[in-house]
Amino acid sequence: MDRQAVMQQGLAETIPVPRLSPEARRRQLREKAIAGFITLMAFTGIAALVLILVFVAKEALALFTEAEARHEASLSKMFLPQVVRQNRPPAFVWQPVSGVPKVSMIPLFIGTLKTTAVSMLVAVPVGVFGALYAAEFAPRRLRELLKPVIELLAGIPSVVLGFFALMVMATFLQDTLGLNTRLNAVVAGLGLALAIVPVIFTVAEDSLTAVPRSYREASLALGATPWETAWKVVLPAAAPGILAACVLGFGRAIGETMIILMASGNAAIVSANLGDSVRSLSATIAAEMGEVVVGSTHYSLLFFIGVQLFLFTFVLNMLASTWTKRVVKKLTGSAS
Amino acid sequence: MKTFLKSLVAVLMVALPVAAQAGTVTVKGSDTMVILGQRWAEEFMKKNAATKVQVTGGGSGTGMAALQNGTTDIAMSSRDIKPAEKDKLRAQYKADAVEIPVAKDGVTFYVSEGNPVTSLTVEQLRDIYLGDITNWKDVGGPDAPIVVYSRENSSGTYVFVKEHVLKGEDYVASAQTLPGTAAVVNAVAKEKYGIGYGGAAYAKGIKELKVKQGNEEIAASAENIKSGKYPLSRNLFFYLRNKPAGEVKAFIDFALSPEGQAIVNKVGYFPVK
Numbered sequence: 033m034d035r036q037a038v039m040q041q042g043l044a045e046t047i048p049v050p051r052l053s054p055e056a057r058r059r060q061l062r063e064k065a066i067a068g069f070i071t072l073m074a075f076t077g078i079a080a081l082v083l084i085l086v087f088v089a090k091e092a093l094a095l096f097t098e099a100e101a102r103h104e105a106s107l108s109k110m111f112l113p114q115v116v117r118q119n120r121p122p123a124f125v126w127q128p129v130s131g132v133p134k135v136s137m138i139p140l141f142i143g144t145l146k147t148t149a150v151s152m153l154v155a156v157p158v159g160v161f162g163a164l165y166a167a168e169f170a171p172r173r174l175r176e177l178l179k180p181v182i183e184l185l186a187g188i189p190s191v192v193l194g195f196f197a198l199m200v201m202a203t204f205l206q207d208t209l210g211l212n213t214r215l216n217a218v219v220a221g222l223g224l225a226l227a228i229v230p231v232i233f234t235v236a237e238d239s240l241t242a243v244p245r246s247y248r249e250a251s252l253a254l255g256a257t258p259w260e261t262a263w264k265v266v267l268p269a270a271a272p273g274i275l276a277a278c279v280l281g282f283g284r285a286i287g288e289t290m291i292i293l294m295a296s297g298n299a300a301i302v303s304a305n306l307g308d309s310v311r312s313l314s315a316t317i318a319a320e321m322g323e324v325v326v327g328s329t330h331y332s333l334l335f336f337i338g339v340q341l342f343l344f345t346f347v348l349n350m351l352a353s354t355w356t357k358r359v360v361k362k363l364t365g366s367a368s
Numbered sequence: 369m370k371t372f373l374k375s376l377v378a379v380l381m382v383a384l385p386v387a388a389q390a391g392t393v394t395v396k397g398s399d400t401m402v403i404l405g406q407r408w409a410e411e412f413m414k415k416n417a418a419t420k421v422q423v424t425g426g427g428s429g430t431g432m433a434a435l436q437n438g439t440t441d442i443a444m445s446s447r448d449i450k451p452a453e454k455d456k457l458r459a460q461y462k463a464d465a466v467e468i469p470v471a472k473d474g475v476t477f478y479v480s481e482g483n484p485v486t487s488l489t490v491e492q493l494r495d496i497y498l499g500d501i502t503n504w505k506d507v508g509g510p511d512a513p514i515v516v517y518s519r520e521n522s523s524g525t526y527v528f529v530k531e532h533v534l535k536g537e538d539y540v541a542s543a544q545t546l547p548g549t550a551a552v553v554n555a556v557a558k559e560k561y562g563i564g565y566g567g568a569a570y571a572k573g574i575k576e577l578k579v580k581q582g583n584e585e586i587a588a589s590a591e592n593i594k595s596g597k598y599p600l601s602r603n604l605f606f607y608l609r610n611k612p613a614g615e616v617k618a619f620i621d622f623a624l625s626p627e628g629q630a631i632v633n634k635v636g637y638f639p640v641k
Contacts, residue, residue, distance in 0.1 A: 116538065117537075117538075123541075125538070125541055126541075127538040127539070127541075128521070129521040129526075129527075129530075130530075130538050131536050134538065139541070202558075203558055212513055212515065213515050213544065213559075214515070214555065214558060214559050214562075215544060215555070293547065294547075297544035297545075297546075298520070298544060298545040298546070299541060299542050299543055299544040299545065300541055301541050301542050302541075308542070309542065309544045311545075319520045319521075319522065319545065319547065320520070320521060320522060322426050322427055322429065322430040322433070322522045324429070324433075324522075325429075325433070325450075325452055325453065325456070326433065326436070328452070
């Protein structure tokens with residue numbers, strides 16, 4: 033038989049479709065239903081995110097569309113110094129509940145910046161070095177104890193951490209550092225660090241242990257000490273993960289509300305002194321949202337702050353992910 | 369799946385507005401009045417087992433907002449209703465808000481127990497809170513900077529002090545704002561050179577400042593507040609959307625009865641009658 037005949041025969045014959053038993057068909061249907069359900073769930077999450085963004089932006093938009101709001105809280109009033117009392121130099125003041133509302137965002141930016149800076153200054157070294165110790169130096173037993181304990185710290189509600197900062201840390205720090213005010217950026221920042229350390233530690237530790245064993249063995253075999261191996265080989269190899277850890281911690285620090293609300297004193301001051309009380313963007317929303325008349329300029333302002341917070345973390349995450357990609361490229365590029 | 373549906377139904381039932389349920393009176397608002405409201409509710413429920421009274425705080429503004437949204441029956445407020453709030457309520461419910469004074473309170477200024485200053489004039493308080501006086505030595509105290517504590521701007525006490533002490537001007541920027549009078553009391557107790565304010569009922573573990581008028585030092589005492597001699601006294605209000613009726617009316621009647629007003633005394637405020 034030649035090939036053509038075979039082909040023709042093959043075309044003519046209908047291949048019998050395998051008949052599914054009712055049991056199998058039911059199973060197939062169930063599979064499909066579950067897949068559909070999971071897809072729906074995934075899209076619900078995304079839809080919720082988009083809807084939240086739209087809602088927040090919409091409420092903030094009134095600030096730019098309504099004449100009254102535009103007059104009361106124009107961009108120049110939000111970001112440039114204003115004369116708030118007669119015969120005084122212009123200043124940045126946040127006093128939204130007032131005969132003439134003062135709506136400068138600058139003190140709030142400074143507040144968020146100060147608490148975040150303090151917390152990162154403390155949490156990054158503690159978290160990263162803690163992770164390095166746990167991954168490279170700690171004896172197995174200790175490591176198995178250390179990890180869950182620090183991860184447990186991540187589970188402490190922020191209101192409890194805030195309470196601790198307010199009642200215990202504040203008095204202690206004031207006595208030891210001789211600060212003028214009991215509640216200030218240092219107390220809030222340290223309280224915040226308690227919340228961030230576990231985040232940084234956990235992610236950094238994971239990325240450190242993920243570094244292949246062969247790296248360490250090669251380094252040790254070449255005569256490097258354990259410290260040199262950890263510092264010059266393992267840490268750089270885990271750099272993208274550690275960077276991601278720091279970004280996660282930073283995002284948490286910017287958005288964290290309760291600890292700052294309780295421990296910072298919430299005075300909107302423009303000063304570089306870390307011993308002064310601060311008012312952060314997130315704490316401002318939390319403290320003032322309860323009172324505000326729905327639809328008023330103040331209400332839109334709070335949503336506008338929300339939009340700004342969202343943009344911060346969004347831009348930060350984007351920068352971090354591109355940076356991480358670059359680091360990965362550099363590391364793998366130099367290795368090959 | 370069945371249990372999932374059941375739990376979903378349960379969650380929905382809890383989530384439904386409580387105000388809509390029969391036999392429940394919700395009271396929300398001023399943190400200053402929460403303790404008072406809860407005592408009233410306890411005693412009232414002992415007598416009327418069928419009615420449930422739920423009392424929550426959050427600040428006078430929060431109560432007003434809840435009254436507007438319809439999530440509470442009664443809003444507790446330690447300040448007068450604002451014109452904007454009044455207009456919104458009228459627009460939404462086609463009736464004027466009903467205002468019922470239920471108790472009297474004096475706003476007291478506190479300092480730490482170790483502070484030698486015992487009295488200040490209203491003008492001195494004003495200058496401290498405006499930031500014109502920043503050292504205790506300017507008001508007869510030790511040479512130390514004044515740490516100013518205030519309330520969050522959702523508080524009725526914040527508005528009261530702003531209007532009656534600051535004459536409508538803004539608090540100094542360095543004034544630290546704390547959630548709740550209890551937090552202010554706690555902070556002042558721990559801060560040697562601090563000053564704070566709040567309702568008289570809260571003043572425990574700290575020193576209450578007397579208010580100086582001329583040569584007289586007036587304490588925030590019962591008779592001074594009742595007679596109106598103490599310059600910084602205020603009414604505490606219930607606000608309603610409409611004329612009270614049914615269970616809400618019964619609760620308010622109880623609060624204004626001699627028995628209810630005795631509770632006012634016990635909690636540390638002063639009766640209106």
